[in-house]
Amino acid sequence: MNSELRILVVDDKASFRFLVTEFLADAGYQSAGAGSADEALQELARLPYDLIISDLVMPDADGIELLRTVHRRWPELPFILITAHGSVESAVAAMKEGADDYLLKPLNREELLVVVGRLLENTRIRAGHARMLAAQKEKFSFQNIRSVSPAMGIVLKSAEQVAAHPRTTVAIYGESGVGKEVLARAIHLASGQDLTTFIPVNCAAIPETLLESELFGHVKGAFTGADREREGKCARARTGTLFLDEIGDMPLALQTKLLRLLEERVYEKVGADTPLAADFRVIIATHRNLEERCREGAFRLDLFHRLNTFPLALPPLRERREDIPQLSEHFLGIFRNQQGKHLPGLSSAALNDLCAYDWPGNIRELRNRLEYAAIVTNGELIQPEHLNLGLVSHDKMPxxxxxxxxxxxxxxxxxxxxxxxxxxxxxxxxxxxxxxxxxxxxxxxxxxxx
Known part of the structure; x- marks a missing residue:
């Protein structure tokens, strides 16, 4: 709603400040005026504002000087410059200094409100995007990986160390469901990136005929159906991380091109011969034994050695049972929020069953079992029968x-x-x-x- 947004109008002429604030008030905005750059800075220190509209030419500090100061102190605050001395040169200079827009006197009311509305909407979108990225960073950071297991502690310490080296290739090994992609995201975020440049590719899920194009992109006419040029995952991962999941299932023909990418840090689009820079980290993950795949002839030995620069082996959940109580409470907290219901927790018998179970599906299976239990309970403690584990419980004998x-x-x-x-x-x-x-x-x- 406009009534929640506050705009500061800066001009040395009181009549112009009154005119602009009236335009804004009629449109539902809160507004205030300042007669100089110093007065504007005092007002900005006193109250938060969502937008500044300032005259370019003022006595003492002009609009450009005010713009510079505002951007040093409040870099996200949008700024509009207005002047009666319009020229291409002054407009270019204002935009180079970081002004979000530039308007001429005499001011057109409709044009002013369109520009103000657009800038405030852009700010709202950017703020929402920043909140989303911050939430994702918190969700996938190392601090959110819960473990008291010594074995897991060793893995996490090594992962945090390699995060500081954004060109080092990382290989994550472990059974399905142990959290390989979660660890890969944590390494990526700890490298100073956000999740927009974390690009996952499941090598087992994409047909062999499409995987090369999916990874490297293609030019128009590269193959039947390539009616336009297309960027691949490598281009999207620029300055970030390309995460190759289930690398053990990558076709041999494509393994040669991946080896070149890792060794020479370049790749080519399908149908092109122009090398493109591979300026990103590669993290691979697999549940397979790659050395065994090499012996079978299904995986290149030279590629294995190139990928295995910094190996991390995630232990299965059955080897870190001490983490089950903490993980269970974490997941139940998520389901409380998602389902909006009261979940008092696990009974002792249910927790004992969780700790005794072998978890072939690892953490993914634990989450699924707890989600099932959260749905079928009605405000009582979760009991063994709610978990649907299929265990025979001696304690339940009549x-x-x-x-x-x-x-x-x-x-x-x-x-x-x-x-x-x-x-x-x-x-x-x-x-x-x-x-x-x-x-x-x-x-x-x-x-x-x-």
């Missing part, structure tokens, strides 16, 4: 139930080890081959199975 186990051995087969083997096999069968649930059933730890 009171008075008995467990009868019968093993039949030949005399020469019988031993403590034989009983142990039969008992663990029985527990695994009872719990659908889930070691964590079987250990709970036997009231012991998973070590019994190793």
């Amino acid at each position: 009171a008075g139930d008995r467990i009868v186990v019968h093993f039949d051995f030949a005399a020469d087969e019988f031993s403590l080890d034989a009983v142990h083997g039969r008992l663990t096999a029985w527990a695994m069968d009872r719990t659908n081959q889930n070691k964590s649930a079987a250990a709970r059933l036997l009231k012991t730890t998973r070590k019994i199975f190793y």
Whole structure:
């Protein structure tokens, strides 16, 4: 709403200040006047303003001097210069100094309001964009990666160190769902970039015939259907990060071109022979064993060595179970906001099940299970049955139930080890081959199975 916006009008003539402030008031804006540059600076220090409209020619400090001072102190504040001494030279000089627009006296009311409205809308959009980038930076920063695991701590420390070297190629290894892209974004942001220059490419999701064009772009006529020139992901990643996810699935033919990009820091569009600068960092990620892929002939050994400059291996969630309580509360906090419902938290039994489960889908699966539980609960503590983990819980057996186990051995087969083997096999069968649930059933730890 215009009534929430405040505009300062600066002119040494009171009659002109009155005219402009009346135009603005009729359009619903709040406005105030200042008779000199010094008076304007005092007013700006007293109250926040959304726009300045200033005369160019004034006694003492003129409009250009005021513009310079304002931009030093309030660099985002839009500034319009107005003068009766209009010329191309003065307009060019004003714009070079950073004026957002330039108007001539006698002032046209409609033109003034159009310019004011456009500049205020642009400022609103820029402010919204800045808030979005700040929120994204907070969301994906290292500070938002929650872990008390020593193994994870080593990885995060190394990742923060390499973030300070924006030309170093980083290779992130780990199972699906461990957070490889989350770590890649954190490295990118810690390099001083925003997420507009973080460009992800899933090498497994794009058809082989399109992947080269998707990465490098193409010129018009490069292939059937290329009716116009197109920039690729490399161009969009300029000065930032190209994130190649599932690099282990990249076609061999394209691996040669990626190797050249890494070694010579140049690439070419499909159908062109002009080299373009590859001025960005490359971060790759994969759940595959690239050394094994090299032995199979599916991945170039020289490319592997070039990519493996700074390797980071993210541990699976089952190897950092101490992080599960903190991660769970983090995700529940997200779902409280998203769903707008009261979620008091996890029961002890539910938390025990979460910590005992093996998490083949890692953190992604944990989030999904908690989102499911958040939806199906109605204000009570989350219980094991809400998690839908498929565990057999010995704690949930009805009171008075008995467990009868019968093993039949030949005399020469019988031993403590034989009983142990039969008992663990029985527990695994009872719990659908889930070691964590079987250990709970036997009231012991998973070590019994190793």
